Amino acid sequence: MKTYNVAVVGATGAVGEEIIRIFEEIDFPLNRLVPLASSRSAGGKITFKGKDLVIKELTETVFDEENIEIALFSAGGSVSAKFAPFAAEAGAVVIDNTSHFRMEDDVPLVVPEVNPEDIAQWRNRGIIANPNCSTIQMVQSLKPLDDAFDLIRVDVATYQATSGGGKTAMEELVTQMKDFFNFTLNDSPHVKFPHQIALNLIPQIDVFMDNGFTKEEMKMVSETSKIMHKNIEVAATCVRVPVLRGHSESLTMTFDSAVSADEARTLLEKAPNIIVIDNPQKSQYPMPANCVDQNETFVGRIRNDLYREEVLHMWIVADNLRVGAATNAVRIAQKWVEMEGGS
Numbered sequence: 001m002k003t004y005n006v007a008v009v010g011a012t013g014a015v016g017e018e019i020i021r022i023f024e025e026i027d028f029p030l031n032r033l034v035p036l037a038s039s040r041s042a043g044g045k046i047t048f049k050g051k052d053l054v055i056k057e058l059t060e061t062v063f064d065e066e067n068i069e070i071a072l073f074s075a076g077g078s079v080s081a082k083f084a085p086f087a088a089e090a091g092a093v094v095i096d097n098t099s100h101f102r103m104e105d106d107v108p109l110v111v112p113e114v115n116p117e118d119i120a121q122w123r124n125r126g127i128i129a130n131p132n133c134s135t136i137q138m139v140q141s142l143k144p145l146d147d148a149f150d151l152i153r154v155d156v157a158t159y160q161a162t163s164g165g166g167k168t169a170m171e172e173l174v175t176q177m178k179d180f181f182n183f184t185l186n187d188s189p190h191v192k193f194p195h196q197i198a199l200n201l202i203p204q205i206d207v208f209m210d211n212g213f214t215k216e217e218m219k220m221v222s223e224t225s226k227i228m229h230k231n232i233e234v235a236a237t238c239v240r241v242p243v244l245r246g247h248s249e250s251l252t253m254t255f256d257s258a259v260s261a262d263e264a265r266t267l268l269e270k271a272p273n274i275i276v277i278d279n280p281q282k283s284q285y286p287m288p289a290n291c292v293d294q295n296e297t298f299v300g301r302i303r304n305d306l307y308r309e310e311v312l313h314m315w316i317v318a319d320n321l322r323v324g325a326a327t328n329a330v331r332i333a334q335k336w337v338e339m340e341g342g343s
Contacts, residue, residue, distance in 0.1 A: 004033035004337065006070040007092070009058055009083065010075030011035030011046060014167050015097055018326035019072055022295075024049055026330070029337060033268050034066050037075070043239050053183060058083055063090035072329050072338070073097060088126025093336055095128050095329050102223060109226050111136050112331045113272045114143045119336055128332055133324025134158050134216070134238065134247055135223040138298045140323075142253070144271040145264055146228065150256035153233035154222065159241045159248040160205060164320050170244050173197050177242075193240060196273050202240040205338060209321040246288025247320040251313065258309040272321075278302050288316035294319055295327045 010016040015033075023033060032165070035046050035055045041059035052221075061087060063071060071087040074081045077100040084094045084101070101107040108118035109129045111237060122128050131139075144149060162169045169192040175199030179188035182237070184199065195202050206215035213221075217236040224234050233254075253259075269276045277286050280298040286298035297318040305311035318324060 001216060003029045004069045005032045005034065005067050006333070007034045007036050007066065007071040007087070008029055009036045009061065009071060009079065009087075012041045012044070013320055014076055014163060014170075015074035015325045016072075018321045019074065019330060020046065020048060022322070022326055022330045026334075028334065032066075034062075034068060036062060037260050038173040047319060048067075049213065052108065055131055060086045063092055068335050072305045072323065072333065074329070079301050088114065088165050092126070093122050093128065093333075093340075094126055095130060095332050095336075097325050097329055099131045099132065099219065100234055101125075102131065102219075103226065105131075109223060110332050110335075111139050111227055112335045114139050115227050116335050116339070119332065119339055120335065122340065128336070130329045130332065131223045131227060131327065132219040132251065133164055133320040134160060134236075135321075136324050136328050137318035138249055139224055139299045140271075140274060141251070141268065141299055141314070142224075142228070142232075144267045144274075145253065145255070145259075145312070146230070147234075148263070148267055149259045150158070151232055151253060152232075152256055153235075153254040154224070155235045155252040156237070157250045157292065158220075158236065158238045159243070159247050159250075160238060161243040161247055161320055162192075162197060162207070162322075163245045164240075164247065167198050168192055169197075173242055173244065182297070197240060197242050201242075202266040203237065205238040205240055232253055232311055236302070243288050245319055245321060246291045246313065246317055247324060248286070248288060248317045250315055252305075252313075253312045254308075255310045256313070259304070259312045259313060261302050261304045264312055264314075268299050268302070273297060274299055274338070275336045276300065276302075278317065286315060288317055291317050293322065295322055297323055 062278045074097040077098040106124040108121040216238040221234040221235040285300035301315035
């Protein structure tokens with residue numbers, strides 16, 4: 001079996017660390033793992049499968065020098081914009097976790113459970129884009145229902161963990177909670193968020209657009225249509241919540257015909273990488289605390305609307321660092337190896 005030299009760009013970041021952990025857990029045809037980071041982190045070491053690997057500096061030539069065949073980028077949009085083309089020119093397939101390339105027409109935006117066939121478009125630029133964390137878990141859950149009932153519209157409210165803002169955002173929540181118990185929360189600084197996040201909800205993720213929606217909300221609108229190859233109406237309200245890991249979403253879905261909650265539950269139980277937890281009488285439903293380090297999307301609270309037979313409601317939760325970023329990126333790599341790697 002052919003094996004591959006794989007680079008992880010942003011190896012010391014929250015998502016980069018998760019990607020490396022996932023490669024430790026799965027059976028991937030890996031020849032060599034090369035952790036890449038900025039000059040500040042270069043020379044340090046990470047542990048991979050019991051061995052120390054030296055972190056190399058991300059440069060324009062490192063992909064050629066290391067004979068990289070698959071490059072997973074998770075170091076920010078400006079880094080991807082500058083260095084991803086060099087990786088592609090060196091012959092690597094780039095799987096990019098940032099928003100930089102997502103909506104470019106010649107770059108596929110992929111969730112393997114939804115549109116794996118789009119991976120074949122990687123040859124256009126040598127790049128495959130990983131969608132936004134909140135989009136990934138949503139379209140995974142929408143796909144089997146759309147196939148069965150013809151989805152027209154989604155109204156979604158997200159409850160997004162601080163880890164979506166990176167390590168420093170998580171640290172800000174922890175620091176503020178410590179300050180709360182020390183009775184100094186009013187003096188606790190907030191840098192990553194526009195307001196205090198501890199014991200609070202912030203109905204803003206990213207900047208506001210002229211239409212009144214935030215950039216994060218508009219990502220869900222545009223990415224859903226591109227991934228599902230369908231003009232689905234999407235209205236999103238994205239909220240930052242004082243949770244470390246695990247994004248939650250409340251979905252209201254409108255279909256072209258009558259929909260059954262029982263049938264929807266059965267379809268979701270059979271769908272790939274989805275776990276249904278839906279026994280409200282016993283207080284069993286998905287929660288962020290139960291999804292950490294998990295590679296599946298959890299679905300519950302599936303119920304029909306009280307007034308319209310073509311409307312369905314449900315609640316979904318996933319580990320945003322895994323399902324919403326690292327796991328999806330690695331699954332793209334796995335699918336690429338399966339579809340294109342041997343060609």
